[in-house]
Amino acid sequence: MSNIFSLTFRSSAFIIQFLDYWNTRTDLRQLFNQQQLPDLPPPISGDKNLGKNSPISLNLCPICGHKRTNATALTSSGYVFCYSCIHSYLIKNNRCPITGFPSKLEQLVRIFS
Known part of the structure; x- marks a missing residue:
């Protein structure tokens, strides 16, 4: 009798933990899908207005x-x-000084050439 009660109790605890895990996983998935990311800025094209003295020139710091x-x-x-x-x-x-997107120091990446 005690073996049946023990087995039932352990099985019930496992099912409750599994359901809790499953619901938490679904909530996290919905949370990540709802996060809004900012729109990307348009790419720099070969615009003729971008000269050597333009702050968005390919070799100059903006x-x-x-x-x-x-x-x-x-x-x-x-x-x-x-x-x-x-x-x-x-x-x-x-x-960001160009786009105004929120930015942190952790988002800086050194470019090696």
Whole structure:
């Protein structure tokens, strides 16, 4: 009699834990699907208006306007800056200077060439 009660109790506990796991997993999946990601900025094209002195030139830092040193990409927007420029800008503003997307220092990636 005690063996049947023990087996029933353990089986019931397992079923309750499984149902709790299943519901938590479904809730997390719904939470991740509902997160809104910002729209990506348009890519830089070969626009004739982008000259050598344009701040969005392919070789110049959009913040200081000089040739990039220690090229660093900001993963929230994809733009490339000087490391020192973007580091100090993010500390003060916590957003991308081009797109305005919320950004953190952890989103900086060094570009090796």
